[in-house]
Amino acid sequence: MRARGLLASATVALSLIAIQTEAQAEPMDPALERLVRNPACHQLPTSGGLSNVGAWNQMAGECQPDDVAFKRLVNQYGFALAPLALHSARTTGYGGYEISIEGSYTSMDKDADYLVNGTRGSTDPNTNKASIRNNSPDQFAQVYYAKMRKGFPMGLEIAGLLGYMSHTSFMIIGADVSLSLLEGFRRGVMGVLPDLSVGGGVRTITGTPQMQLTTVGLDVKLSKPFTIADSSVFTPYAGWQMVWIFGDSGLIDTTPSTDPNRQCGYVGPNVPGTPGTPLPNRPYDGQPVCNGGSPLDYNNTFVFDAVRLRRQRLIVGGNYRYEMVFFGVHYITDLLDSSAANNNDRDLKGVPKQYTMAFSVGAMF
Structure with missing residues (x-):
């Protein structure tokens, strides 16, 4: 009771x-x-x-309460707001740092009832009255960040960021940490091997009293830099990421x-x-x-039932750097559908896989 x-x-x-x-x-x-x-x-x-x-x-x-609809809504938001790990396995180096702007575009199940009913919708510009449902949810969730990475000895790197999700009141705060286990070799057998890193990140939102949402990511990545004409470097990378989603409603x-x-x-x-x-x-x-x-x-x-979910994701990307300026492209997709990633959760049956296209531009010093 x-x-x-x-x-x-x-x-x-x-x-x-x-x-x-x-x-x-x-x-x-x-x-x-x-x-x-x-x-x-x-x-x-x-x-x-x-x-x-x-x-x-x-x-x-x-x-x-429709706890299943709430779980599915959190599942969609969680994928879009999860850590991107938008960089190669190589760190900025001891004493180095990077300043960048990132943008990501994540597919959403825009025709699903839980998204149509569970998001606010537009306000009538003439009467200023709110919608009773969202007849046109965004097909892609747009998230933008300002980010700074800083290198430390022994292949350690930390990052902090601040961002927002377009068409929402969400402000996003996050932090990342990465440890390069193998990087920087140029000659011999070790010079042939790719760079290897493990990393993690956390994102949490503020700006809405209705929901608390936090995502945590753990990733493993491989990358290999290729020098072009002495002044440019192209670095492709690939990896695996596990994401944990923690969603709770307000009253x-x-x-x-x-x-x-x-x-x-x-x-x-x-x-x-x-x-x-x-x-x-x-x-x-x-x-x-x-x-x-x-x-x-x-x-x-x-209060809706608390939501605790997992997502397994594949990461593929590339970074082109000319002197100190760089541009990166990043693609993330589900390895398993939402139900399979959560022990065949029946509440998530039929929810389609999601994917993210992300871009970054910035400078390394």
């Missing part, structure tokens, strides 16, 4: 956040209040069909157009000192005390 007392105390804060979020919402921001198994619970019927999303329809019962009010305090006639929590307490045959339990109304709308506020 949900803790109605906690939900009641959070109602005012949620209302203020919802108003602010709605006013500043971007088309691809999450709209988790729509992800319910019984949509009629927050859609009052009119002559034109179901409308007025967010007003509780008591005839349909309490809203039931989601699925009936934001219905005020549970007003419907309840909220007096206060069921604790000593609240008017009308103690209630007959009930201990002090912190639950809402209603003055002639119903407390049932409090049950329409909930």
